[in-house]
Amino acid sequence: MRVPQSWLSELVGELPSVDETAEAFVRVGFEVEEVHRAPELTGPLVVGRVLEIEELTGLKKPIRWCQVQVGPEQTNGVICGARNFAEGDLVVVALPGAVLPGGFAISARKTYGHVSDGMIASVRELGIGADHAGILVLPPGAGEPGDDARELLGIDDPVIELDVNPDSGYCFSLRGLGREMACALDADFSDPAARVTVPDAEGAAWPVVVEEPERCPRFVARRVDGVDPRLPAPWWMQRRLLAAGMRPISLVVDVTNYVMLELGQPLHAFDAGRLSGPIVVRRARAGERLVTLDEAARTLDADDLLVTDDSGPIALAGVMGGASTEIAGPGPDGTIDVLLEGAHWEPTGIARTARRHKLPSEASKRFERVVDPQLPPAAVERAAQLLVEHGGGTIADGRTDVGSVPDRSAVTMPLDLPDRVAGRAYPRGATVRRLGQVGCAVELVTGDDGRAQVLATPPSWRPDLVQAADLVEEVLRLEGLDTIPSVLPAAPAGRGLTPAQVRRRAVSRALAEAGYVEVLPFPFVGPAAWDALGLDADDVRRRTVRVLNPLDAERAELTSTLLPGLLDMLVRNRSRGAADVALYHVGQVVLPHHQPVAMPAPPVDRRPTDAEYAQIRAALPAQPLHVAAVLAGDREARGWWGPGRAAGWADAIAAGTLVGQAAGVELRVTAAALAPWHPGRCAALRVGDWIVGHAGELHPKVVEALGLPPRTCAMELDLDALPLRELRTAPRVSPYPPVGVDVALVADTAVPVAALTDALVDGGGELLETVRLFDVYAGEQVGEGKRSLAFTLRFRAPDRTLTSEEANAARDAAVAVATERHAAVLRA
The missing domain is CATH 3.30.930.10 (Bira Bifunctional Protein; Domain 2)
Structure with missing residues (x-):
C-alpha cells in the first residue's frame, strides 16, 4: 500500500519528516518496504498546450512533430512518439536544461529532420509512477502554459510504501493507516467515513435479490443519473491515484478507485442503461461464462458467486466486473446513468474465486482480508457525491440496502492482563486509552473475583479482535513492543540433535x-x-x-x-x-489413510489429555x-x-x-x-x-x-x-595392504549384475573387502544370449599380509558360488 504523506496529513494533522513518519509506522507493527522521496529532477519543467500535430511519414515507427505552447508567448517544436494526446491537450514539457530522474539531461537536438526543443514527458520519465504506455495528459483547467509543473504534479510529496499484514485488511486504505498513524503519534484522528453524510432515502435505487446471504451479507446500490463520462477526474484526484500507484482511466473509474483508497471499500459502477431486470446475487450454474473487464472469457465454477441480471452474469462478485455492463460512451444526450454497487462479501469465497481464475484484483485483495461491513452506505454515498460534483450528475431517489451485519460481541479481559503478559507495568489508563484508539467501545466492570476487568466491544472494521489475547496484543503493540523487557530463559540441558x-x-x-x-x-x-x-x-x-x-x-x-x-x-x-x-x-x-479418519476437535480451554492427543495424532496422515x-x-x-x-x-x-x-x-x-x-x-x-x-x-x-x-x-x-543407526561402530582400518584380483564371468544376459555381485560377496567370505564391476562385453566370443562381466575383487586381512595363494583361494570360492547360483563360467 502506497501512502502519499500529504494525503495522510489530512487525517492526522501535521506530520513529522518522512523518515520519522516511516519510523512511526514501524513502531506500530508495519513493515516499510520503501520510502519514495521526491525524484531528482532539476531545471525547467512546465505545463504545455499542444497547438498542432504533424504526422511524419516514411519512418519505421509513428513519429509526430508537435507545436507546443510552453509560455504565454512561447511555442516550441517537439518530436514525440506517443499517440495518446491530441491538439488542445495539456501536457508536461521538460525544456532544454532540465535533468529528469536517472540523470537524463534534456537539450535541443536535431532528430527526424527537425529540432526538438524539449521533451513531452510520461509519468515514469517524471519519476512519479510506473506507467509508460503514453505521455501524461493533464485534465482541462489543471494549469496554463508556462506554469511550473513541479508544484502542480506534487513531485515534492514523498510516498511511503508499506507491507500490510494479512490480518490488517482495514489498513488497505488511508482511513485505516491514518488511524494507525494517529495511534503512533498520539494525535487526533479525523475519520473520512464520518465526514460522509448518508441521508435517508425512500425506495430502492434498483431491485436486488440476494440468494446467498451467507456469502453476501449486505448489498448497497445508489444511482446517479446524467453523468458526463467524457469529463476527466479532477487533477488533485488523478495526482493522488498516481502517487498511490494507480493509473487514472476515466471519471467514473477514478472516483470508485479513489473512494476505495480513501475508505477501504471497493466499489463497482454499472452502466444502468445496459442493465436488464433486477440484480440477483447467486452462485454460478453449469456451463455459464463471463467476459470480464480484462476481456478474458472465463468458464465459471459452481463455487463462484455472481452478480447477474436478466441477461446472465454481469460481474464476478468481489473480484471483477463484466464487460457487458461496463461504463460505455455517452448516450444521445451526452450522458449516462451510473449504478454504484457497494457490497460486503464473505472473504474465503472471494479468495477461492480469485485464485481459481488467477485474477487477483485490488478489490479481491481487500475483500479476502475482510472489509468493514458498515462502510457500503458511506462509500457509495461518497462516490455518488463526487460524480455529482465532477461529472454533472444527479443522485436519483432511493437507495438499495439489502441485508444487515450482526453486532459485534464484547470481549472481556482482566485490566492487568497486558501488564502480566508483557512483564512490565504500564501507566494507569493505558489499556483503556489504547483500546479506545483502535475503535473499541470500552467499559470497566468488576469480575466475579472482585478484580477490575475491561469489557471491550470491537469496531466493525476489526474482525480480528475476538478474544482477550487479541486485546492484549493491541495494547502491547501501541505501547511499543520495544519497551517489553527481553529476558533470555536458561536453556535446559539436552542431548543435542536427535x-x-x-x-x-x-x-x-x-x-x-x-x-x-x-x-x-x-x-x-x-x-x-x-x-x-x-x-x-x-x-x-x-x-x-x-x-x-x-x-x-x-x-x-x-x-x-x-x-x-x-x-x-x-x-x-x-x-x-x-x-x-x-x-x-x-x-x-503426505500419505492419506486408506479410510478417512475424522479429526477430533481439540479443546481450547485446557491441554488435551493423552487420549485426546493420541486421537489427534492417529487422525493425521502419514508424513x-x-x-x-x-x-x-x-x-x-x-x-x-x-x-x-x-x-x-x-x-x-x-x-x-x-x-x-x-x-x-x-x-x-x-x-x-x-x-x-x-x-x-x-x-x-x-x-x-x-x-x-x-x-x-x-x-x-x-x-x-x-x-x-x-x-x-x-x-x-x-x-x-531406513533403519536408524543410533550407535555407529567406527570402521576398522587394516594396516596391511590389499590384494586385487580381476575375474570375468560369462553368464546369461538375463542374470542381473546385482545378483552376480551378491554371489561373489557371499562366496568371498570375510577377506573380501569390495566388489566393483568395470567392464561388460557381449559378442560372438561369448556366444549368443551371453555377456561377459568383469569384476575387480579386493581382498584384505585385518591382521596380516595376504599371500597370493590365500587371495586366489578366496577368489575361487567367490566364483564357485556365482557358478552354483547362476551357472556363471569363468572366462579364460
Whole structure:
C-alpha cells in the first residue's frame, strides 16, 4: 500500500519528516518496504498546450512533430512518439536544461529532420509512477502554459510504501493507516467515513435479490443519473491515484478507485442503461461464462458467486466486473446513468474465486482480508457525491440496502492482563486509552473475583479482535513492543540433535558434497502431474490429501512423492540457461489413510489429555521423510581433458547408494519396473529384501510430457524406511595392504549384475573387502544370449599380509558360488 504523506496529513494533522513518519509506522507493527522521496529532477519543467500535430511519414515507427505552447508567448517544436494526446491537450514539457530522474539531461537536438526543443514527458520519465504506455495528459483547467509543473504534479510529496499484514485488511486504505498513524503519534484522528453524510432515502435505487446471504451479507446500490463520462477526474484526484500507484482511466473509474483508497471499500459502477431486470446475487450454474473487464472469457465454477441480471452474469462478485455492463460512451444526450454497487462479501469465497481464475484484483485483495461491513452506505454515498460534483450528475431517489451485519460481541479481559503478559507495568489508563484508539467501545466492570476487568466491544472494521489475547496484543503493540523487557530463559540441558536429525543432515551434506544443489520445490500437485508421470489410475501415489483453500486451484493436493516438484525446478533452471543440472530435496510427503479418519476437535480451554492427543495424532496422515534427486545434462564437464560425460541411470543409482552410506546402511540394487522410470533402466533400492526407493532414467514419454531434457534421471528414497543407526561402530582400518584380483564371468544376459555381485560377496567370505564391476562385453566370443562381466575383487586381512595363494583361494570360492547360483563360467 502506497501512502502519499500529504494525503495522510489530512487525517492526522501535521506530520513529522518522512523518515520519522516511516519510523512511526514501524513502531506500530508495519513493515516499510520503501520510502519514495521526491525524484531528482532539476531545471525547467512546465505545463504545455499542444497547438498542432504533424504526422511524419516514411519512418519505421509513428513519429509526430508537435507545436507546443510552453509560455504565454512561447511555442516550441517537439518530436514525440506517443499517440495518446491530441491538439488542445495539456501536457508536461521538460525544456532544454532540465535533468529528469536517472540523470537524463534534456537539450535541443536535431532528430527526424527537425529540432526538438524539449521533451513531452510520461509519468515514469517524471519519476512519479510506473506507467509508460503514453505521455501524461493533464485534465482541462489543471494549469496554463508556462506554469511550473513541479508544484502542480506534487513531485515534492514523498510516498511511503508499506507491507500490510494479512490480518490488517482495514489498513488497505488511508482511513485505516491514518488511524494507525494517529495511534503512533498520539494525535487526533479525523475519520473520512464520518465526514460522509448518508441521508435517508425512500425506495430502492434498483431491485436486488440476494440468494446467498451467507456469502453476501449486505448489498448497497445508489444511482446517479446524467453523468458526463467524457469529463476527466479532477487533477488533485488523478495526482493522488498516481502517487498511490494507480493509473487514472476515466471519471467514473477514478472516483470508485479513489473512494476505495480513501475508505477501504471497493466499489463497482454499472452502466444502468445496459442493465436488464433486477440484480440477483447467486452462485454460478453449469456451463455459464463471463467476459470480464480484462476481456478474458472465463468458464465459471459452481463455487463462484455472481452478480447477474436478466441477461446472465454481469460481474464476478468481489473480484471483477463484466464487460457487458461496463461504463460505455455517452448516450444521445451526452450522458449516462451510473449504478454504484457497494457490497460486503464473505472473504474465503472471494479468495477461492480469485485464485481459481488467477485474477487477483485490488478489490479481491481487500475483500479476502475482510472489509468493514458498515462502510457500503458511506462509500457509495461518497462516490455518488463526487460524480455529482465532477461529472454533472444527479443522485436519483432511493437507495438499495439489502441485508444487515450482526453486532459485534464484547470481549472481556482482566485490566492487568497486558501488564502480566508483557512483564512490565504500564501507566494507569493505558489499556483503556489504547483500546479506545483502535475503535473499541470500552467499559470497566468488576469480575466475579472482585478484580477490575475491561469489557471491550470491537469496531466493525476489526474482525480480528475476538478474544482477550487479541486485546492484549493491541495494547502491547501501541505501547511499543520495544519497551517489553527481553529476558533470555536458561536453556535446559539436552542431548543435542536427535539421531534422525543427525541422519538428515548427513544425507543432505553428502549429496551437496557430491555436486547436487538443494532446492525447495512447491509441495502441492494436481491431477495433471500424475498423468504426466504416466501413473496408472489405481497407482497408490494418486491417493492424496486435498487442501481446502489451496494457493493454486490447479495444484490443490499435498504431494505423495517429491518428483513432481523437483522436475518442475529442473525445467525452470533449464529455461534460465542452466544446461547441466543436479538438484536434490529432503522433505516430507503426505500419505492419506486408506479410510478417512475424522479429526477430533481439540479443546481450547485446557491441554488435551493423552487420549485426546493420541486421537489427534492417529487422525493425521502419514508424513514420511523422503530424499530425491534429479539430473540432466553432463555429469562430468567437458574440457581440455576430454569430452565430458552425460548423466545416466548409473548416476541416479549412485546417488541412492550415497544416501544409504551417509545413513549408515548398505543398500542392495536390483532391477525393477516402476513409473515414471524407464522399465529397462530402473533399479530398486533395498534394505535386505525391503524396497525403500527407486532410481534410474525416466521414461521417454514422461520426458516428452514434462518438457525435460533427453535421458533425464531421478532417484527417490524413503529416508524414514531406513533403519536408524543410533550407535555407529567406527570402521576398522587394516594396516596391511590389499590384494586385487580381476575375474570375468560369462553368464546369461538375463542374470542381473546385482545378483552376480551378491554371489561373489557371499562366496568371498570375510577377506573380501569390495566388489566393483568395470567392464561388460557381449559378442560372438561369448556366444549368443551371453555377456561377459568383469569384476575387480579386493581382498584384505585385518591382521596380516595376504599371500597370493590365500587371495586366489578366496577368489575361487567367490566364483564357485556365482557358478552354483547362476551357472556363471569363468572366462579364460
